[in-house]
Each structure stands twice: as C-alpha cells, then as structure tokens.
Amino acid sequence: MIIPVRCFTCGKLVGDRWDEFSRRIKTGENAGDVLDSLGIKRYCCRRMLLSNVEIIDEVLRFYEEAEKRKEARNFY
C-alpha cells in the first residue's frame, strides 16, 4: 500500500529514504547504486525499497476523480 516505516526483518528505518529512492530511480539511475549511496547495506532492507509498489497512489486516483466530479457538479 505505502512504503513500510521499517524493514520487516531487522527493523532499520527505511521509510524516510523512499522519496529520494523513487525519485532517483525515475531518472534512470541503477537501483543498486542508489541503495549503496543511501547507506542501505543488508539485503533485507534493500528488498523493502526495491520491491515496494505504492498502491496507495492507484487507490487515491478514485478519490481524486470523485473530488473532480463533485467540483464539476458545483460549477454548473
């Protein structure tokens, strides 16, 4: 749904690196190099970021559309 706050296995804080990670991945950087530079060493923590899909963004689209429709109704 949303990036977990901590690594499931070891408990290292990983949630705070997500924004930078996803931004740099989008620019085409190599994921392994980004994780190295963020200081995430163990493979348990690396998979947290590597395998995360922000499904919350997909769900939020329904709410955004509903909001838009509501605004359109009020406009006319």
Added chain:
Amino acid sequence: MKIEVLEKNDTNLRIIVKDADIPLMNAIRRLALAEVPCMAIEEVVMIENSSILQDEIIAHRLGLTPLKTDLASYNLPDECPCQSEFGCQQCRVTLTLDAEAKDATRTVYSGEIVSENPEIIPVSDTIPIVKLAKNQKLKLEAYARLGKGKVHAKWQPVSMCAYKYYPKITLPEEDCENCSKCADICSKRVFAVKDGKLSVRSLLDCTLCMDCVEACPKNPSPLKIEWEKNVFIMNIESTGALPPERVLKEAYKLLGKQLNEFEELIKAEQL
C-alpha cells in the same frame, strides 16, 4: 579487557573487544536488543481520520516511527512513581498530528508531528505516514512511552547488534600453486592477488565461511583460516533513538543491575 574503535558515527559503531568471552558478548548483545529502553508511540487517539488508511494502520505506522529518546528525564511506566495507567509527565509524552490536504493530494510526513517535548521527536522528518487526497483530514493525539524490545520490536533501540570472532588468516608459504581459486571464490574479497602472489587485503571483512579453504585444490589446504578465541568485532547499528555508544553503556549498566539483583536474592535466601 581492551576496546578499540573501528568506526563511529551517529548510527553505527564498530569496535574490537579484546580479552572478552562469548557469554559476556552475548549478554551485551541480548541486553541491547531486548532490555535497553527507548521511546515509541504506544497509544493513539484518532480524532478525525478520513484518509484511505484505517486507524489501526496509521497507529501501527506511528508506533514504528523511531523517536529520539531522553532516558534521563523519563521513567519506564512500570517503575514510575505515578503508577497510573494513563501515565504522567515523567513517563509519557504527548504528540499531536493535524494534517489536511487543502488543494491537492499530498503526503503527510513525520516532520508534521508536534511533540509537547521538543527533544522527543521522530528521528527523521521524511517518513511518510499517510497520503491524503484533496479534502481528506487526519487529526490525532499520540502518547509515547518508554518500553523494552522484548515487549515489542518498536522499542528496540538497535536495528543490528552482532558480534563475530576476529579472523586469523595464515597464508601458505610454500606448497601453494598460486591458482588464486581462494581469492576468486571469496564473496567478501578478503584476498588480493598481485603478480601471482596471494595477500590479505581486508582481514576484518572475513566471515570465516571457509569457502576459500574448500576451493583449494589441495587437501589439506595450505591456507589456514582460524579465529582469535577471545577477540571479537562488535557492530551496533542504532535506529537513531539512542546513539549506539549510549546503547552499549546502557546494556552494560543493565547487566550490572541484573547481577546485583540476583546477588541480593541469593543473600536473602541464605544459600
């Protein structure tokens, strides 16, 4: 006992401990994981939550957010003189979060949490708590308390606390064919081969896996991997709640305290 610091920064501490033994090192490790207290949110009162995540999920995320801990000014709830279920100024910190998405979808970060004590705040300002679509609101009050890692992992001050033996590598003097198979198989790249000659590049990285000995075509292998029986490399990685050296000190203090309690019990029983 002697201690030598290899690496030290805000979250990581790597030390060599000489003249120690396994029981002591393991006691310290277990105390750091399970007994050293730190602060975490334990109760959340939801005032308004129109986000798409359930109350419980948000509360869980808040609980896992590591908080900077001040051990000197707060008591563990069990040891606090107030003995109140709700807590008092000495055993509880109130944090509030009031977020609203006014114009567009946005992320609520841990930096928006307001604490009554400016010392007890999340260790990082950029942990996403929830995402709000336009006109969604999140308003809550959270109570943080000290706790121990054995009760819940959110109270663990360390994300890693491990020790290993200090490796001792004896390179073959003669009888070696210089095939460099041992250097190739090592996943930690402990060996370096220069002009066909084997040397040790990073001794401390060796995990004593013995892959190099098994890869050697000769049996028994002229390469010898051993370890010092009473020298350890200890690695402590803090979640940020407490500095790693503080975790180590607290673990030592707790060991002393527990042993004293044990001694008094023995005396009371007149054994």
